[in-house]
Amino acid sequence: QTRVIDVNRTTKVTKGGDLTNFTAMVVVGNGDGVIGFATGKGADVGMAIDKAYRKAARSLTYVQRFEDHTIYHEVRGKYCKTICVMLPAPSGDGIVANDTVEAICTLAGIKNIKAKIHGSHHPHNTVRAVFAALEAVESPEDVARRTG
Numbered sequence: 598q599t600r601v602i603d604v605n606r607t608t609k610v611t612k613g614g615d616l617t618n619f620t621a622m623v624v625v626g627n628g629d630g631v632i633g634f635a636t637g638k639g640a641d642v643g644m645a646i647d648k649a650y651r652k653a654a655r656s657l658t659y660v661q662r663f664e665d666h667t668i669y670h671e672v673r674g675k676y677c678k679t680i681c682v683m684l685p686a687p688s689g690d691g692i693v694a695n696d697t698v699e700a701i702c703t704l705a706g707i708k709n710i711k712a713k714i715h716g717s718h719h720p721h722n723t724v725r726a727v728f729a730a731l732e733a734v735e736s737p738e739d740v741a742r743r744t745g
Contacts, residue, residue, distance in 0.1 A: 599650055600624050600700040602634075603720040604642055622721055623649035625657075626704025632731075633657040634701075634724050661734045664688075666708040669737070674730025679722035680715040681730045697723045705731065 602622040609616040619642050626632035633656045637648030663669045667685040674681040681698070686709040692699045694712035697720050702710055714723055735743075 598626055598628060598704055599653075600704060601646055602697055602700065602724055604645070619645040621645035621649045622724060623653050624701055624704055624724065625650065625653045626701075626706070628704060628706045630660045630662055630706050631657050632660060632701065632705045632728075634728060636721070658728070658732060660705045660707070660731045661736045661739070662705075662707060663736075665706065667710055668707065668731075668734045670734070672730045672733050674726045674728070674733060676725035676729055677722050678716040679719070679726040681723070681726040682713045682715065683727075683730050684711040685709075686711050695723075698727055701727050701731075 602624055605620040607618050618638060618640065620636055620638050621642065622634065622636045623646060624632065624634045633653045635649045635652035635656060637645045637652060639645035639648055661669060663685065666688055668683060671684050688709055690709045692702050692710055694710065695714060698712045
């Protein structure tokens with residue numbers, strides 16, 4: 598599954614006229630713990646989204662989930678000035694978060710979670726902060742292995 602998070606248009610003014618370029622950020626996931634993201638650039642929106650999709654499909658990560666519906670523990674992710682705080686939620690609560698975080702959690706197969714973004718709300722930084730937070734989630738087995 599694919600979600601387009603952000604599309605940005607840039608224009609360079611030259612002697613011969615304007616050169617327009619597009620940047621797209623895409624998140625992909627299978628709804629069962631595997632997600633990835635990437636950005637792509639192109640002369641039109643479709644080309645940028647297609648490039649981003651192909652790049653995102655090559656850079657996938659696995660998200661640890663508790664009982665296939667939430668995360669194991671509270672976790673923080675940081676990227677530049679964006680801080681993402683994610684809290685586990687009981688079954689039936691749903692996803693309480695902004696649109697970007699909701700899209701990522703849905704693609705990862707997380708059904709119940711509370712999340713808050715502090716600092717910059719720029720979509721690119723938000724995606725990277727959320728991925729940093731989700732990669733920091735540890736299962737009890739991981740903690741037991743790490744602590745001996």
